[in-house]
Amino acid sequence: MLARIFRPSKTAMQSGKGNSLAWVLEFEPKDARRQDPLMGWTQTGDTESSQVRLSFETKEEAVRYADHHGIAFQLIDPHPTKRIIKAYADNFAFGRKVPWTH
Numbered sequence: 001m002l003a004r005i006f007r008p009s010k011t012a013m014q015s016g017k018g019n020s021l022a023w024v025l026e027f028e029p030k031d032a033r034r035q036d037p038l039m040g041w042t043q044t045g046d047t048e049s050s051q052v053r054l055s056f057e058t059k060e061e062a063v064r065y066a067d068h069h070g071i072a073f074q075l076i077d078p079h080p081t082k083r084i085i086k087a088y089a090d091n092f093a094f095g096r097k098v099p100w101t102h
Contacts, residue, residue, distance in 0.1 A: 002028045005062045006076040023062045025054040025073070 003025050010020045029050070033042040044050060056062040059075070066073040091100055 001030075001071060003066060003071050003073040004028060004076060005059065005066065005073050007059075007078045009078070022055045022057060023059050025056065025062050025066060025071075027052055 004027075005023060005025050007023050008020050010016070010018055029044065030046045031044065033044045035041070036043050054062075054065070056065065063073070063075065065071075090096075
């Protein structure tokens with residue numbers, strides 16, 4: 001049973017950091033999902049991978065939990081975000097490359 005420890009990124013629907021500050025321990029699926037022939041829904045017999053998701057405040061807590069319970073894990077560090085600082089006054093700057101027009 002392999003688990004992933006990662007910090008989820010923010011969704012496209014939110015502008016703030018929201019629920020992306022906690023570290024998550026999630027299990028990898030053991031087998032592939034299959035389609036139900038009658039309803040067309042996807043199903044799996046593995047409840048650990050689809051229903052168990054543990055949250056921790058720090059990366060060290062998640063690693064300690066996995067080590068204590070003998071869970072093999074893969075640690076995925078988050079990528080640094082590139083911040084683009086913008087100001088409304090930059091639209092009217094003298095050194096602007098493209099002139100501002102209506």
